[in-house]
Amino acid sequence: MTKSADTHCPYCALQCAMTLKSPAALTPAPQPGSDPVPATAAAVREAPVALLDVTGRDFPTNRGGLCRKGWTSASLLNHAGRVTEPLLKGADGVHRPVSWDKALELITAAVKDTRARYGADAVGVFGGGGLTNEKAYQLGKFARLALGTSRIDYNGRFCMSSAAAAGMRAFGLDRGLPFPLADLDSASTILMLGSNVAETMPPFVQHLQGARDAGGLIVVDPRRSATAAFTSDGGGLHLQPLPGTDLALLLGLSHVVIHEGLADAGYIEARTAGYDALVRSVASYWPERVQSLTGVPAGLLRDTARRLADGARRGGSYILTGRGVEQHVDGTDTATAAINLALLLGLPGSARSGYGTLTGQGNGQGGREHGQKADQLPGYRKITDPAARAHMAAIWGVPESLIPGPGLPAVQLLKSLGQSDGVRCLFVHGANVAVSAPDANAVIAGLRSLEFLVVCDFFLSETAAEADLVLPVTQWAEEEGTLTNLEGRVLRRRRAIAPPPGVRSELWIMTRLAEALDAPSTFSEDPETVFEELRRASEGGLADYSGIDYAMLDRGEAAYWPYPAGSTGTPRLFRESFAHADGRAVFTPVTPRRRASSPPAEVADGAGPFGTPMTLITGRLMEHYQSGAQTRRVAALAAAQPEARLQIHPAAAAAQGIAAGDFVSISNGRGEVSCRAELSTDIRPETVFLPFHFPELESANRLTEAATDPISGMPEFKFSQVWVRAGAAS
Template sequence: MTAVDTHCPYCALQCAMTLTETSSGVQVRGRDFPTNRGGLCQKGWTSSALLDVEDRLLTPLIRTAAGELEPASWDDALTLIANRIRALRAEYGPDAVAVFGGGGLTNEKAYLLGKLARLAIGTAMIDYNGRFCMSSAAAAGNQSFGIDRGLPFPVTDLDSAESILLIGSNIADTMPPLVQHLAAARRRGGLIVIDPRRSATAALCDDGQGLHLQPLPGTDIPLLLALLHVLIADDVLDDDFLQARVDGVAGALASANEWWPERAEQVTGVPAHSIRQAARTLWRASGHGGGQGAYVLTGRGAEQHANGTDTVQAAINLALALGLPGRRGNGYGALTGQGNGQGGREHGQKADQLPGYRSIADPAARAHIASVWGIDPADLPGAGLPAMQLLTSLGEPSGPKALLVHGSNVVVSAPNAEDVKRRLAGLDLLVVTDFVPSETAMLADVVLPIAQWAEEEGTMTNLEGRVIRRRRLRPPPGEARDELAVIADLAAALGHEFARTALDVFTELGAASSGGLADYAGIDYDRLDEPLPAHWPYAAGTPGTPRLFTSRFAHPNGRARMRPVHASDVRDDVRPGAPMYLITGRVLAHYQSGAQTRRIPELAAVSRGAFVQIHPLTAARLQITDGDDVQVASERGVVSAPARLSYDIRPEVVFMPFHFSGEGSVNRATNPDSDPISGMPEFKVCAVDVRRKEA
């Protein structure tokens, strides 16, 4: 029997597992690792079923003149793509071709995809679906600390915490093995969860184990400012820390002065006494307050707003006021979602970024990457458009005419999804690289079949900035190819020779990242199998950096920066004709757009389709009973799904999961308006009309 030690294909915990090829299929066994300690969620336990799904893509497909996708050879598919790219570049310029990547791609694929776009195609138009995931946390982290690493400490540091504040993160459903790291805080009654729903994570606060604050959607900033206001009023700020290590303190504190708890209660719906209790719990737990340690952690619920960067900044201001970042056993962190959501945003998929988390506008960064790639810096394109702007530019007279999609299912995952679908249909060329026929792949002119997680080699970077190995158990089926080889083949068809093995690309990535914020130059690929962790930055000649900020922050002066934050209204707010808020999120059995998990029978049996969670009082007013088909309409689109009555949601709010296509595809209704700093769309709240669907 063949067996390999590898990691789960899903979330950023990257839980360790061993895969064994047996006569009855691939066996999955949990493996001891700091993030999961041998445990797996139901997605992890069933992950091997992905390898043998019935509709696996096995051969390239080309759309015929009759409009059907038909099998084709690799030579024909690659030649068609290269010829169309050349023709579009010749007629419209290189920015007529765009590339859209994904946060699940290995570090090597993310790096090579950026190189394909900027070198082989010559386009500035590249971004990725991580713009929908971590961009607001990344922007706020860069503003505040000068660097963006989701957790700037190992996840095991949470084990000793006395209090943990979770803002907009339902980890009990999205990454269940992480819950064990909350145990100490729960035993001490110190888990604080901010969520408009009583989610599975909020329920962990029951029985004296913590406190659930349930604000109205879109009011996280007033709530966070009120928490800071309590600390100011109680005179318990870590003044020594702020004076020694933080700039911008006065302005940030002034922005919190106007949000006393009673005022915040009127806006958020969270009782003033609960706000005070939460703030004081966090302070008493902090090192400054004499406790065992406190953490502030943000997730997508805080970030996926048109003011998401400010929301995260407010959370960081709170953490800095308590002296948490950089103090052992305390801290601030953002919980990265996608499997390589951390590494995927470090090495060149982002519109404004070069490998090593370098700015594409920095002349020194451009010179360094140009030297690695053997070109003149002037030949590197400038910054492109962030994901939502890129997608809405498709089909416009000055927009891209072709799109290459890798590791993303934008027809389901992008906001205002019907408009995105229409724009994709109007392209001169749509190429989708995937291992299953996703909704986006089925719109393509060319579909390229690729290997998936247990059929490829490479590295991933988990939520704590640790670089790990992905190991190959078996070759891909049929004519499916390793995605690195596909990218290299396409580059060759365009006249460029790229490295094509994971080891060779990782070696080049190390050189390209050397000296950057996300420096991988000192990581030995072969030693990633050893127990010693490899946390970036890992410059040559260093042991890596498990914990950031212990002595200085990454800004040139070594200090963190607090920034004033002000509340703002929801962009698409409630009004006559749209009197309720729609919020979205994940369920335990599914992941992202569901393109993978909806194909696993055990997971599909647990969660077969979309639903509308609605408060019983609201349902009674609207004459909706449990199981009725409900129509949810925004100004962008209409979705429908069965009602699921629950007291776990506020009466003014309905919730839908975002994993499904068809009539229940909630992103038909969500708002594409984006944060002006991060480019993050406002997935998490919009105004809707809710009514029982007529037969």
């Protein structure tokens, strides 16, 4: 056992570099089956000494820095609540240990029975953006060849799908940041829309420092988030629009750029297509009208556009988007509007300028490239493309007819659970949909309606608690593999410690099940073997990894895709041409639509039993990651942020008779949540904010709607109408 390794953080897409070392004193291994209850209080009580010391390691993205999630990440390895052997739910609803042989036998029987009674598409797979590239690749192959189903999608649909669709539309290629993160250091101006990196990935902030000190950091957020507050000392700007109006705001900025002569005419002529239609589409978005739509003063709009244009002429300008503007029913169009603005200013592909989107999950970039999406095959290929299907059939050694067609995007997959033509038997890998998916009450009901649910996890998460069978899997420090960070840079994950004896890797599980199900292709439990196949599968695709191997990554070489064999990779995309056939980027005119997200069912004419609804936005806190399934179990994090709190403006609170720290009820037609109120002038008076890391009565996603963007399938997380009133949930 090595017990020392250079690796990367298990959490977000910044993938901060860290070194894991064995400390002098070790604590006992967890007891099988002990305290599997995912309670914050339990996490505080347990607080084991970590098996490994974590230190930040110098790397271009984090430069030795880690956030508090990274510092404490090793404490989950020997957490007393960890699942360390397969658990089978009995008729009494209690999970009890079973052998691996028994677990695999039960799963094989359930899959065969489901396929025989309902067809192969009654088996579904829900993957995750935190899975390694190897797991994501093999999961897509496992679903399509071992299970024979088209029904696979993953939680990146909740995260990156709108920006990815916009990138494909405009550039013909989707890589979150098409340039190294360190390029931001020398920027004069950075416009950041809908991202709170100061809390979600704090080491990122050092890359904003230069623009911030030059007065060029501009943040768009309905809240004065930590990132928005960071602008103030440097003379930057904070634009605070009404939730759901980001698209109108971006159209207004494009209007100003065009009408004040700030556009880069030479760049538009040489490198883009569709300019004239774009000009027409923003004609009616003059600043004063946009002010009335968004609440952002016309003067601030003009100032923002001028600073961006000025920055592009001096040190460089960047436009960055995050989930705040993308998690909407018009998220693809909103990200497209941001790209249109960037193209008008001549930013994408230019020296010291650019557009990018900030991927969130640890392998949110790689997770969307290797085939766990409903509509994709490895190499970022379309599953409907005959050439792509023929290529993958050759790699897998199967007839092309054995590869199913497109499946259902994540929200539709979850809506289908238990339905007559839907999924009856579901595998969940690396996701906690009972907390993280929109309309969580409906999702939980769907999980309970399944005939068989298998969840692979480290803990009895809220989703695992619903499972018929829970399979314990390795954590990041116990496995080898690769991930692709928010820059499109492929990184090595290295094993520092052996997993507990009863724990298996997901590659091992897929391989054993594929054998039991007589899959028509070979599977492997060895990560490097899987990566070698992934390389070949990706060759010639948009996300080409064919020139990357473990040895070069182990030598510390930078590997940005596309990296065809014989090349040196592509740190900066689009310098000469974009990925469309004619080499040009495309302006796509977009306009705001009437929101598909409806008011609460009970509302008539804007009022309801509890008065006028408010707009709920959801988001993250510094201490917690995604559904909180991991970070709620870290004692130091749980102690710092033990519960959800509703951020509400003092004026709105006063109108409801709510004082700071009071319990409040937040409700709509989908559910009711209860937590304490936190009064703050950092939020708009008609808007409230709730973090989505918490389960049950504090679960923000009990209130969000499963309406989706028609292009990307992205749910509407950032716009829900709710009633807020004093008192705990009834």
